[in-house]
Amino acid sequence: xxxxxxxxxxxxxxxxxxxxSCAASGFTFDDYxxxxxxQAPGKGLExxxxxxxxGASTYYAESMKGRFTISRDQAKNTVYLQMNSxxxxxxxxxxxxTDPRVRYVSFDPSEYHYWGQGTQVTVSS
Numbered sequence: 400x401x402x403x404x405x406x407x408x409x410x411x412x413x414x415x416x417x418x419x420s421c422a423a424s425g426f427t428f429d430d431y432x433x434x435x436x437x438q439a440p441g442k443g444l445e446x447x448x449x450x451x452x453x454g455a456s457t458y459y460a461e462s463m464k465g466r467f468t469i470s471r472d473q474a475k476n477t478v479y480l481q482m483n484s485x486x487x488x489x490x491x492x493x494x495x496x497t498d499p500r501v502r503y504v505s506f507d508p509s510e511y512h513y514w515g516q517g518t519q520v521t522v523s524s
Contacts, residue, residue: 400425402425403421403515404422404516405517406421406422408493408519408521410521412523413486414484415485415522416482422477429453431498432450432504433449434449434450434496434506435478435495435496437491438491440491445491445508447480448460449504454470466485467481469481482520490520490521490522493518494514494515494517496512497512499512
C-alpha cells in the first residue's frame with residue numbers, strides 16, 4: 400500500500416523558515432517523481448514544486464523560485480521542501496503527491512494519483 404506522510408508544518412512569522420518532510424512507503428521511491436502541492440483556504444490546488452526520480456532536476460512555481468528548495472533522500476525514502484522567506488500568502492495545507500507512471504514528470508496536480516494527508520503551514524505575525 401502506497402503511503403505518503405507529511406510533517407514539519409506549523410506557525411511561523413513572516414520571513415521565517417520551515418522544512419517539510421514527506422516519508423514514502425509501499426512503492427519503489429527511487430523510480431518516481433515527487434511533488435509538492437498546496438491549497439490555501441478557500442482556493443484550489445496549486446502546484447508548488449517537483450523533483451525528478453533521481454533528484455537531478457527540480458522545478459518550481461514562479462512565486463516559489465528562490466525561496467523554496469525541494470530535495471530527496473533516496474536512502475530514507477523522503478522528500479523535503481525547505482521554505483525560506485515565508486509570506487502570509489504561503490499559508491496553506493501542503494501535500495506531497497506522486498504520479499503512478501515511472502519517472503514521469505507532470506506539473507498538473509490532477510494527474511497525481513497518490514497523496515499524503517497534508518500538513519498545515521500558517522505564516523502570521
